[in-house]
Amino acid sequence: MNEPRRDTQKAALLLSGLETKTIDAVLSRLDSETARTLLRELRTLPVVSETEKKNVAEEFIQTLSVKKQRLPRDTDSSIPLSGTYRRPFSSSGVQTQVSKPKRFNFLNRLPPEITARELINERPQIIAAVLSHLTVSVKQNILAQLSPTVRTETAQRLSQNNGIIPMSSELLNDIESALRERFQQRSDEEFNELDRLNNEELSALFHRVNLMTAMLSLVGAEPSFIQRVLERFSPTEEAEMKKQLRQFNTIDEDDVLAARMAVLEELHYAE
Secondary structure, X not given: OOOOOOHHHHHHHHHHOOOHHHHHHHHOOOOHHHHHHHHHHHHOOOOOOHHHHHHHHHHHHHHHHHHHHXXXXXOOOOOOXXXXXXXXXXXXXXXXXXXXXXXXXXXXXXXXXXHHHHHOOOOHXXXXXXXXXXXXXXXXXXXXXXXXXXXXXHHHHHHOOOOOOOOOHHHHHHHHHHHHHXXXXXXXXXXXXXXXXXXXXXXXXXXXXXXHHHXXXXXXXXXXXXXXXXXXXOHHHHHHHHHHHHHOOOOOHHHHHHHHHHHHHHHHHHO
């Protein structure tokens, strides 16, 4: 027997049947925590039967009807029935500190093909919000690899001042953290799998990237794997790489992530 759906799941189910611009309008009138929760639910919403969709819609209409009957005659029906009304997504309310790293900057370092494959199942409003923080060249490369429908809608949002739903700093942080975590998990899992390649395949792979990328990708890897990779290079290159690896002090984890994803993308092309 299926467990009853949470209220947030029901709300996401109702939103999923609306046009994108209507979803944007609804989210813009919610507090940041509720909007963030609904976006999470929308992104993970499973396939739902038409019967369940109908039941949820009927339940919503019935509940709304009951609450509306309880409102005083002079109550403004445009004000939410419960809670405090706020418009949290006002851009004037978001303060940017110059000392903080540029938002989503780690995506500028990744191969655009990888980022595009990761974003392909996201809603256009999310994709547009992410791309709006990236460099022009990276943005264009990612757009070119999206499906025609998604690419068109995303490009329209990026070209219009009001095409991207203003998001709170907390919501953008949540999206950025989720993306970073997904890339990091993929990097850890797939990079470790490279140890299964034979020596010839390993040599071919690491010779298709520059030495700095190869060295950065090895930071934090198993010593035995590092040695296998280094042995694929000439004695001079091996000695230089060992020297550089020993001299690495403070390494930006985004540099390591970018290097590993670049190596994995080379493997993807080879396959």
